[in-house]
Amino acid sequence: MRIVIAKPGLDGHDRGAKVVARALRDAGHEVIYTGLRRTPEQIVRTVIDEDADMLGISSLSGAHAFLFPRICQLLVEAGCIDVTVFGGGIIPVDERPILFDSGMRAIFGPGTKMQEMSEFVGAVISRVSSNQPVGVGEGGDWVWSSGE
Amino acid sequence: MGTGYGLAESERLPKTIFEQAISGNRRSLAKLLTAVENGEVSHELLGISPRVVDGSVIGVTGAPGVGKSCLIERLLSTWTSDGLKIAVIAVDPSSPLTGGALLGDRIRMESADNNPNVFVRSFATRNQPGGMPNAVVLAADVMRHCDYDIVLIETVGAGQSEIRIVSVADRIVLVEAPLRGDEVQAEKAGVVELADMIVVNKSDLEGSDRAAANIISALEVTSNPPPILLTSAKTAVGIEDLAVQLRTLPAKPGAELARARERLLTAWDSALLSRKDINEVLDGLASSENSAQEWVEKNLRW
Numbered sequence: 184m185r186i187v188i189a190k191p192g193l194d195g196h197d198r199g200a201k202v203v204a205r206a207l208r209d210a211g212h213e214v215i216y217t218g219l220r221r222t223p224e225q226i227v228r229t230v231i232d233e234d235a236d237m238l239g240i241s242s243l244s245g246a247h248a249f250l251f252p253r254i255c256q257l258l259v260e261a262g263c264i265d266v267t268v269f270g271g272g273i274i275p276v277d278e279r280p281i282l283f284d285s286g287m288r289a290i291f292g293p294g295t296k297m298q299e300m301s302e303f304v305g306a307v308i309s310r311v312s313s314n315q316p317v318g319v320g321e322g323g324d325w326v327w328s329s330g331e
Numbered sequence: 332m333g334t335g336y337g338l339a340e341s342e343r344l345p346k347t348i349f350e351q352a353i354s355g356n357r358r359s360l361a362k363l364l365t366a367v368e369n370g371e372v373s374h375e376l377l378g379i380s381p382r383v384v385d386g387s388v389i390g391v392t393g394a395p396g397v398g399k400s401c402l403i404e405r406l407l408s409t410w411t412s413d414g415l416k417i418a419v420i421a422v423d424p425s426s427p428l429t430g431g432a433l434l435g436d437r438i439r440m441e442s443a444d445n446n447p448n449v450f451v452r453s454f455a456t457r458n459q460p461g462g463m464p465n466a467v468v469l470a471a472d473v474m475r476h477c478d479y480d481i482v483l484i485e486t487v488g489a490g491q492s493e494i495r496i497v498s499v500a501d502r503i504v505l506v507e508a509p510l511r512g513d514e515v516q517a518e519k520a521g522v523v524e525l526a527d528m529i530v531v532n533k534s535d536l537e538g539s540d541r542a543a544a545n546i547i548s549a550l551e552v553t554s555n556p557p558p559i560l561l562t563s564a565k566t567a568v569g570i571e572d573l574a575v576q577l578r579t580l581p582a583k584p585g586a587e588l589a590r591a592r593e594r595l596l597t598a599w600d601s602a603l604l605s606r607k608d609i610n611e612v613l614d615g616l617a618s619s620e621n622s623a624q625e626w627v628e629k630n631l632r633w
């Protein structure tokens with residue numbers, strides 16, 4: 184899988200994103216890390232130019248409620264409906280449904296084991312190969328729940 | 332994942348995607364490059380002939396951390412403000428064990444994300460010998476067809492990839508930086524003899540003059556030493572000069588044979604690795620006492 188890991192907005196907490204990027208690489212994926220402080224537009228362009236299969240976005244600053252849905256919307260507008268979007272950071276549980284509604288398929292909070300993220304990516308791969316919706320604009324109500 | 336996933340059936344044909352890419356559609360170019368990277372398309376399939384060497388595909392190599400990506404960013408902003416369109420292929424190594432890769436050069440290239448006249452694509456080596464994916468040749472040709480005036484190829488300056496770059500790029504720029512045990516470095520790296528230009532970057536740091544002096548003295552013993560330039564990607568000193576010189580940089584005379592050799596080796600490696608039975612061959616070698624040397628002597632005759 185080609186996976187873009189991005190840090191949108193002014194949030195400077197990049198430890199988690201880097202840990203996740205390295206873990207996904209170690210799980211055998213090609214990971215493109217964008218670096219800090221990217222706008223939603225820049226992130227979408229990276230996803231397009233790199234022809235990524237998945238986009239992982241990280242936020243610990245509380246701006247996820249605005250930034251994450253915006254990124255999803257721009258991806259759909261650009262025609263990238265098949266890209267799977269997931270994310271992590273400090274994201275209160277009661278704020279997640281709105282993110283899932285915008286097309287995200289998983290949110291991982293602090294302390295998530297890398298094993299679980301790998302399992303998520305595995306689930307995405309098997310959904311793609313069986314033609315089940317998993318992209319940001321493909322609809323359906325599948326979201327990752329741990330222990331699946 | 333498949334190359335055309337998300338596109339309508341009729342749009343998945345390489346030729347159609349190529350036409351859309353030529354007409355300026357970034358997403359089509361990106362999808363086509365994936366197909367190129369996966370070895371799914373060829374020059375013939377796209378109806379183009381291999382490019383004639385004209386100095387427009389430039390390899391940028393050098394040890395990790397010398398400032399290749401930062402220099403490329405400087406070139407991107409200089410050249411695009413002159414009205415040029417520039418594409419970049421940034422090559423990073425794949426892990427031989429897991430196949431995974433962390434592609435991080437883009438981070439240093441601001442223009443990659445917002446300049447409409449720039450297209451940056453990261454390539455993993457996918458464990459091709461010499462650290463240079465064979466697909467880079469076609470990828471660069473495709474980019475040139477899509478109206479990009481110059482294609483820059485950044486490669487990790489470790490091991491052989493420094494030398495393999497000569498088989499894909501028209502011109503080679505070797506980047507050095509101070510404080511890296513310079514003298515020895517310059518002498519042992521074979522690419523010094525193949526480079527069309529040597530850039531000593533980080534000239535803002537103490538020691539860059541000495542690094543340049545060391546390289547010059549190492550080169551004095553070779554014939555036809557290439558031009559050496561001092562730059563700082565940090566302060567932009569020397570960048571204008573670099574940007575101008577690179578546009579008309581002549582190929583280093585006397586390096587033709589060495590280049591031909593690398594091209595042959597690259598073609599040979601890729602022919603070997605695309606054998607239908609390559610996995611059986613590898614399994615056989617891994618699980619038996621037979622040496623690779625024996626296998627070659629027995630199976631490869633010409």
Ligand code: B12
Nearest residue numbers: 194195196197198199239240241243271272292293294295
């Ligand atoms: C370290 C830290 C810092 C460091 C950051 C260093 C760095 N370069 O990353 C420094 C000191 C710079 C810092 C500064 C600030 N911080 Co701070 N910081 C933390 C702290 C203690 C730990 C974060 C961390 O690195 N964790 C380790 C990593 C590995 O975990 P993680 O990021 O959560 O990632 C995991 C998961 O979330 C998930 N994940 C994360 N991203 C992604 C992405 C994807 C795609 C996936 C799949 C998964 C995933 O996977 C990871 C592994 O399990 C947290 C508190 C906490 N316990 O979380 C506060 C915290 C995040 N900081 C906070 C704040 C307020 C700040 C400051 C604004 C001011 C301040 N009070 O210090 C500044 C702002 C900096 C800025 N410019 O944005 C608040 C945020 C509050 C909020 N969101 O409402 C927190 C929650 C502390 C608190 N309880 O108040 N901080």
Ligand SMILES: Nc1nc2c(ncn2[C@@H]2O[C@H](COP(=O)(O)OP(=O)(O)OP(=O)(O)O)[C@@H](O)[C@H]2O)c(=O)[nH]1
Nearest residue numbers: 394395396397398399400401439532533563564565
């Ligand atoms: N002082 C100084 N630092 C520089 C200069 N150019 C680059 N750097 C710094 O050197 C580090 C590496 O720069 P990169 O451009 O990523 O180097 P690179 O050669 O592309 O590195 P790899 O892709 O990892 O091989 C960064 O921290 C840059 O900020 C320069 O001219 N002067």
Ligand SMILES: [Mg+2]
Nearest residue numbers: 399400436485
């Ligand atoms: Mg680099």
